[in-house]
Amino acid sequence: MTVEPKITPELVAKHGLTPDEYERIKSILKREPNFTELGIFSVMWSEHCSYKNSRKELRKFPTTGDRVLVKAGEENAGVIDIGDGWAIAFKMESHNHPSAVEPFQGAATGVGGIIRDIFTMGARPVFSLNSLRFGPITGDSPNVKTNRRLFAGVVSGISHYGNCIGIPTIGGEVYFDESYDGNPLVNVFNLGILKHEQIARGAAKGVGNPVFYVGAETGRDGLAGAAFASRDLTEESKEDRPAVQVGDPFREKLLLEACLELLATDAVAGIQDMGAAGLTCSTCETASRGGTGVEIDLAKVPQRETGMTPYETMLSESQERMLIIVKKGHEKTVCDIFAKWDLPYAEVGVVKDDGMMRVLNHGQVVAEIPARQLADEAPLYDREAKAGATPPQLDLAKLAEGDNHAALLSLLAHPSIASKNWVYRQYDHTVRAGTVVVPGSDSAVFLVREANKLLAATSDCNGLYCALDPRQGARIAIAEGARNLACAGAMPLAVTDNLNFGNPHKPENFWQLRESVEGLAEGCRAFDVPVTGGNVSLYNESPAGAIDPTPTVGMVGIIEEERHVTSSYFKAAGDAIILIGGFGDELGASHYLKVVHGQKIGPVPKLDFARERATHDALRALIKSRFVKSAHDLSEGGLAVALAESTLAHPNPPPQPLGATIEINAPGLRVDQLLFNETQGRIVITAKPTDVGPILLLLEMRGIPAHRIGTVGGDMFKVTANGAHVGWSIAELRTAWYDSIANAMNA
Structure with a gap:
């Protein structure tokens, strides 16, 4: 005994x-x-x-909201009405600590756990996403080999479980930063479909x-x-x-x-x-x-x-x-x-x-x-909250403008921006035959055949923004999620979140948590999307310190008709390229500063919810009018990266490259400032040249700045910015962007 x-x-x-x-x-x-x-x-x-x-x-x-059938906290997952007697249950959970110790099983059982949360509600799971963070897998960090092992193990664990159970993994995000050394984040999302009367x-x-x-x-x-x-x-x-x-x-x-x-x-x-x-x-x-x-x-x-x-x-x-x-x-x-x-x-x-x-x-x-x-x-505890030291701020006059040709290649090759094909090629995203927009676009799109409904889903969070200004970073996470859905032609329905932070007993960490929650709440109210549930993962600290605060957002939207489904990559030579939202000028907190200049400094870009929502509404109106052939939001890396991705991201590249010729003029701005700033609320779309006039007129009537900036076509990506010329071959861009992660993992 x-x-x-x-x-x-x-x-x-x-x-x-x-x-x-x-x-x-x-x-x-x-x-x-x-x-x-x-x-x-x-x-x-x-x-x-x-x-x-x-x-x-x-x-x-x-x-709460008109579509909420099961509220956050009531059950294992929230449930949202999608019309015609059908509903969706979805949620995001973390398996961070287990994945740090045993990455394959930690990630695999994270997937299994979130799937059970969904079918416990009476819903049939139909697709998954994931949001992953690791320490650097390139460069001279002493932890590079460990980070590669963790990255490989987590991706393998996710693909093993999802592929074997027959549920497609159709999208997500992966970022790499020194703050995640020794403490990867493995946030997994699943969505299921059910009739109202089937809620368990x-x-x-x-x-x-x-x-x-x-x-x-x-x-x-x-x-x-x-x-x-x-x-x-x-x-x-x-x-x-x-x-x-x-x-x-x-x-x-x-x-x-x-x-x-x-x-x-x-x-x-x-x-x-x-x-x-x-x-x-x-x-x-x-x-x-x-x-x-x-x-x-x-x-x-x-x-x-x-x-x-x-x-x-x-x-x-x-x-x-x-x-x-x-x-x-x-x-x-x-x-x-x-x-x-x-x-x-x-x-x-x-x-x-x-x-x-x-x-x-x-x-x-x-x-x-x-x-x-x-x-x-x-x-229940009220922990002490105390803001840390004010992060260093950018003084543009002291920032040397380097080689913009090399800068874009460096950004495209950085694993946070580079193609994630090494990851999603391991996932079966075709099982159930519902994936309409495959991984690599702004949002995944899935046809739920049982209900004949088109759903779009995305996961978003810029940890760099949140480290410098957690409230603003969280607000931007919501806005970017909604923007990604708008680029797919979708109207947002609801949000789940995964709040990843350090030890809450440390006042600076708890302040980051509080500020992030308030930023997320502001964003959800601005876009009228309820939170259906989620997960809090604290104590994300290794001996080197806490992770950057990472309040990950999973957002789901609905697309009314299949003809409204829009993807991010260029479609045809001769199409006009239009920039919605203005040229922008905010280089603070940008990936350009981090990757090219080695600086994680502010200020974080500003955000105007009213203007952001008006831009999304206008884009959906253009899509419904069948004016838009592709749409891609500007996020990490700014305009130059968004345009380069649009030339490269076609899942089945055409025989002839779809490069672009761009001309932008914004007097008073530096070329690097024009190319790489991350001012929010901006989207690149393409359209037939004959549709440019009506598009610009509609946007003008809604008070949204927009400019035709170029044309699709050719085997070069050529930019003239304030009279300065810079160009790249599509081949060199693709080598930098498409092969970067595979090269790192095979090193």
């Missing part, structure tokens, strides 16, 4: 609980907790599960209803993973490999189909994924949501390892498992379906009326905790 360790202050601290929190636990229980109960409180009151350091800030987000709930309803465990057997992998994700990464974190889960996408595919088949019957009263905190979270959360209690016996739980203790069984985060509250009398339905899909299942407990989460082992009580106080009443 296993002897449980004695509860000591040292053991309490090792579980990530403060003395005050331990006293609160004793007050709730009216006694000392045993070892299993201590572990249960440890994971449920971790930041990862309780958001105890961030929940008060998250209340600032707008979460995660509440333990119906006293006397049986509780079923279904899916993979429980093992010792992922032990206390939620607590592991709620502390800083250190040199000793490699010892936390047992906290990293191991995924089986083939088992998850069976689980997905079995659960959706079961949800189509009248047998289910409630369903909950066993994600972070495993059995602990699923039992106490379903009981809390239902206002009931749940009693389970661990002796009935399918296990793949012998001799597991109650502590291990309750805290295991083994993957591909679900807890289902079954309507009494429908037990055979559950057994028949899961036997058909060759999945383990067991009736492990019952819904009670006492509000307790009661855990038995062979009939003996090993944990007994009030469910609501465990799941919903973790201590």
Whole structure:
């Protein structure tokens, strides 16, 4: 018989609980907790599960709207109406800490977890995105080899899980910066489709209803993973490999189909994924949501390892498992379906009326905790917030203007800007035959055949902006997401987010979190998009320091008709090139400064929400009038990079290159300032020459500056800026842009 360790202050601290929190636990229980109960409180009151350091800030987000069917925080994912009785469930989650320790399994199980969040809602998952951050994979950084290993492992893990389960990964983003050395960010997004009446709930309803465990057997992998994700990464974190889960996408595919088949019957009263905190979270959360209690016996739980203790069984985060509250009398339905899909299942407990989460082992009580106080009443903190030192600001007079020909090649070759084909070629984006705009454009576009709806999706965040001005950086993340959707012809519907920050106990880090949340909230209100849910990932720090604040935004939009779908790359020689939004002049916080001059300095570009929204509305009007052949937003690298990408990004390059001849005149601006500034709210479109007049007239009537700046065609990208001439062959641009990441990974 296993002897449980004695509860000591040292053991309490090792579980990530403060003395005050331990006293609160004793007050709730009216006694000392045993070892299993201590572990249960440890994971449920971790930041990862309780958001105890961030929940008060998250209340600032707008979460309601005419299309909202399930609000943020109510269930595993929010649900948005898309018309004709159809709805979408989508969410973004992180698996940062596990991926830093074991990149393949960390990323793979992150994908598996977000997929379960979606089909737990009763939705069929139809596509995924991801947003990734790593330290440099080029240059002379001492961590280059480690960063390449992490990058390769994460991409391989994502592709393995998504490809095997048959859900396409159709878009995303990847950035590289020194701040992510040793602490990569792996944010994964999934979206599913369902009818309104198919929405499933995660509440333990119906006293006397049986509780079923279904899916993979429980093992010792992922032990206390939620607590592991709620502390800083250190040199000793490699010892936390047992906290990293191991995924089986083939088992998850069976689980997905079995659960959706079961949800189509009248047998289910409630369903909950066993994600972070495993059995602990699923039992106490379903009981809390239902206002009931749940009693389970661990002796009935399918296990793949012998001799597991109650502590291990309750805290295991083994993957591909679900807890289902079954309507009494429908037990055979559950057994028949899961036997058909060759999945383990067991009736492990019952819904009670006492509000307790009661855990038995062979009939003996090993944990007994009030469910609501465990799941919903973790201590909430107001952390000290303090702005750090004012970042250095650009003095343009002291910035030497270098070789603009070389500068563009350097920008295109930088892994943050270079083609991500090395990544997305590993993903199956064609499975389900719904991908309309393939990876590499501003937004992914997917035809959901079940509902005959065209959805666009994007993930966005410029960590450099957020490091220099977190509120403005977050505002821009929302604006860029909406701009990317507009470039695809889509109207934004809603937002999910993944807030990645350092240790919240450090006032500068918490100030970054607070400012970012307020910036995101401002942006969501400006574009009238509710937040449907998301994730907070704190303690993203390595011994070298905290990451740049990275409040990643996942935004989904809808396109009314297939003829409105627009992609970013040039379509035909002779097309006119039009710049919407003006020439701009803001070089601060630009990738040009970072890549070419080695400076991460401000100021961050300004943002006018009203003008931005007017620009998006005007672009959609032009697209609906069938004037626009391509549309590409200006972001990292400014005008020169956007134009170069438009010449290069065609997924099936035509026999003859589609270069461009550009002429721009903006007296008083330097050439590098014209080419590489990142002033917001700008878009490059192409159109037939005969349509230029109506386009410029419509934009003028709406008060939006626009200029015809060139023509598509030829095997050169030639620019005349304020009388200065600079040119590149399409071949040299493609070599710099297309092969950069592959060359780095093969070095």
